[in-house]
Every structure is written in structure tokens, then in C-alpha cells.
Amino acid sequence: xxxxxxxxxxxxxxxxxxxxxxxxxxxxxxxxxxxxxxxxxxxxxxxxxxxxxxxxxxxxxxxxxxxxxxxxxxxxxxxxxxxxxxxxxxxxxxxxxxxxxxxxxxxxxxxxxxxxxxxxxxxxxxxxxxxxxxxxxxxxxxxxxxxxxxxxxxxxxxxxxxxxxxxxxxxxx
Numbered sequence: 156x157x158x159x160x161x162x163x164x165x166x167x168x169x170x171x172x173x174x175x176x177x178x179x180x181x182x183x184x185x186x187x188x189x190x191x192x193x194x195x196x197x198x199x200x201x202x203x204x205x206x207x208x209x210x211x212x213x214x215x216x217x218x219x220x221x222x223x224x225x226x227x228x229x230x231x232x233x234x235x236x237x238x239x240x241x242x243x244x245x246x247x248x249x250x251x252x253x254x255x256x257x258x259x260x261x262x263x264x265x266x267x268x269x270x271x272x273x274x275x276x277x278x279x280x281x282x283x284x285x286x287x288x289x290x291x292x293x294x295x296x297x298x299x300x301x302x303x304x305x306x307x308x309x310x311x312x313x314x315x316x317x318x319x320x321x322x323x324x325x326x327x328x
Contacts, residue, residue: 172206172324175226175282176316177219179212179233179268186241186292186305190233193290196309197232197316204317206324220271224280228323230316231268231285234292234305241293242304246315248286255287284323288315 178194181187191211198209208226212219223229235255237245247255256269268287275281290312293302300306 172227173225174204174207174228174230174320174324175210175222176207176230176232177210177212177222179215179231181214182299183297184295185298186290186301187234187295188299189290189292189301189305189308190231192301192306193232193288193309193312197313200313201317204320207320215268215271217271217274220274220278223271223275223282224278226282228284228319229282229286230288230319232288232312232316233268233290234295235287235289237289237291239291240304241291241302242308243291244308244311244315245289245291246286246319247289248319249284252285252287255289284319286315286319288312 176194176197178190178192180190180192182191191213194209194211210219210222212222235245237243239245253272256267256272272281272285290305290308293304
């Protein structure tokens with residue numbers, strides 16, 4: 156934990172306002188891979204956003220804690236149980252994201268996003284801004300592509316992500 160006035164990696168980066176856009180999911184289980192597929196769609200349409208780093212987080216692991224630690228802003232894209240129609244998108248920021256993650260097991264990943272956020276909180280490297288863009292899956296059976304309903308949601312996911320980047324950094328390209 157740092158004390159006031161202590162120079163940390165995070166303090167040195169604040170001028171850069173680094174944003175991590177993290178896609179997570181298993182691309183072998185159709186809509187469970189929605190976060191990865193949406194990340195690739197975003198990267199394909201906006202390959203170079205100033206101060207933005209895209210990362211395929213797969214099915215998560217504790218190794219992602221360092222990537223989160225190095226970010227001032229975090230946008231996570233993932234399939235999420237929203238109790239809605241397949242392809243529904245919901246963008247949750249800050250405490251709303253924290254409450255959603257704290258509701259219980261909303262992910263099929265071995266390491267939950269809540270675990271990674273807890274590591275950041277405990278190491279005093281919590282992202283200044285954070286958001287979860289959740290996509291309601293329709294099917295999570297074997298398949299290497301998302302369902303049509305989930306694929307059709309990708310432009311909405313991109314709009315949310317770009318809006319957050321604009322709001323938090325003001326430097327979308």
C-alpha cells in the first residue's frame with residue numbers, strides 16, 4: 156500500500172490515462188465466447204484507439220491481475236446472466252458492476268472477475284474507472300461462433316465501449 160506522495164507505477168501512468176479493454180470467454184462454447192468475439196469485432200473496427208490496449212483474457216486467470224493493475228480504466232466484455240433475451244447488452248459501471256459481480260456466480264470461468272477485482276482492491280491498484288459490458292448468451296454448447304442474436308449485439312457493445320473511452324479519457328480516435 157502506498158502513502159500520500161509515494162511515487163507508484165499507477166501515479167506515473169495517470170497522465171497517460173491507460174484503458175484496458177478485456178474480452179473474456181471460451182470461444183469453443185458458442186455464446187460463452189461472446190466477450191472475445193465482441194473484442195475482435197471492436198478491434199477490427201477501431202484498431203488503434205489512443206491509450207487503449209485490447210486483451211483477449213480467455214477464460215481468465217490470476218495472470219491478468221497485473222494487466223488490471225497497470226490500467227487506469229477497465230472495460231470488461233463478457234457473456235453474463237442478465238435474465239434477458241439472448242443478445243441483450245447491459246453496461247454496468249463502477250459500483251453497479253461491483254454489485255453485479257458480488258451477486259454470486261455469474262460466470263463459468265475458473266477464476267472469476269470478482270476475484271481479479273478483489274486482488275486489485277487489496278493491492279491498492281483498483282482501476283479508477285471500471286465497467287462490465289455484459290451480453291446475454293443464448294446457447295453455450297459446443298460451437299466456435301456466437302449465435303446470430305449475440306453477433307447482432309456487437310455494434311451495441313462497441314458503442315458502449317467507445318462511449319466509455321470518450322467519457323473517461325476524451326481521446327477516442
